[in-house]
Amino acid sequence: MRRDDATPLVLTICLGNICRSPTAEAAIREVAAARGMAVEVRSAGTGGWHVGAPPDERMTAAAAAVDLVLDGAAEQVTAEHLATADLIVAMDRQNLADLERLAASSGATTPIRLFRAFDDASLAAGDLEVPDPYYGGPDGFDHVVALCRAAATGVVAYLAGERDDPGPR
Template sequence: MSVPEPRDPAGPYRVCLVCLGNICRSPMAAQVLWSHLERAGLAGAVEVDSAGTGDWHVGSDMDPRAASTLRIHGYFTDHAARRFDPAWFAERDLVLAMDRDNYDDLRRLASSVGADPDRLRMFRSFATDTDPASEVPDPYYGGKDGFGTVLTMIESAAAGLVGELAARLGTQRAD
């Protein structure tokens, strides 16, 4: 099984999605993952949040292009950007990086606080239609079309992750 055991078997499984500024990929992934969990009956068993490795967008809304793409596809867009806090490694069951640079930053951060590196993964490693090392590219500097491409990648990875979480957690924890 690819997802680690829950830290607290009686509590919710906690997942944090991480990108660079926390205004595009990771908040999109959090909204998509939450929606997929809800449809699978796991919304009460899993908590989802997101953060960035950088601090320049802290407090900002989601990028308007990301929000528009999510709305068009029926997802929520409520979000305020924040920076990943190293203390969260001890509180999260799984930390998912959107790309290799953020993965490497998170791995160094985990090492500096003695966190379990096995709880850190690449988000797209859960997509069944791609290489496990694949990244979700940053659409920030491109056009609106890039956000649709990113959403497709996110939906695929979210579906795979929900399948693994359902297998790990079972239906007894679903609300």
Template sequence: MPVTVSVLCVCLGNICRSPTAEAVLRTRAEEAGLALEVDSAGTGGWHVGHPPDRRAQAAAAARGYDLSRQRARQVVQGDGRFDLILAMDDQNAADLRRLLPPEAHDRIALFLDGAPETAGRSVPDPYYDDRFDHVLDLIEAAADGWVARLKAGR
């Protein structure tokens, strides 16, 4: 199954939302028979090299997603190569427009644009409020939407 689309999921520190989105999107794509290259990164570099937050790992594991091998990294210029760059919130999208070359800007979207009922909204950062299950609910819904769109060639 050849890779047809590359997707980068982006949040602030790459330890909660974007690694969760990476794992969910990869899993949902595999289940749908869609070959995707999926990665994640943060707009900030505070957690580079660290594994995802233990709470994010626990919430994801409870639903069958394994984040344990992921390590945080910061967005770099070369990430402009991705076909689709999915930001977790408006600030991440704005930061991506600052960090990536102009030719990548039209490939930046909000992750929740994948689900009509959540479009235009942000995936809230669960780092301070512990709403990891709520974040997973949103990410799963949007991942299913992106998989359906990408499978249909849109």
């Protein structure tokens, strides 16, 4: 742990912090709460153009349809975020590369992993990116909610010491 208390801090990171990372944040909180486990979760984006904005309305609606609540306001990831977290999960390989560059320039040593690497089915299939639903496409917002819930289960199991670190991808 990097902080004084024993509650692990997980950062979920996507591009703008209005779709994928707030959904991953909510999904991890949901799984941890169901298990009675204390976990602090925050989300941020590698880009700063949505800072202060709430989660995307379409993402919020898709999450609400399955009783997952998105809240908060977008922020941009900083070196301080990396230094204080216990685990950082990126939604795709570009976010992962951006985070690894920031970590290298700041000296942060927090593990940075692809979020879906914590989902055994995704890991087995080699399909480790959470697609960005912002501009539409075949996967959509409902699909992202399902992917985030599956990976969140694995993240919480990892934090509980019940599964191995999937390692860098």
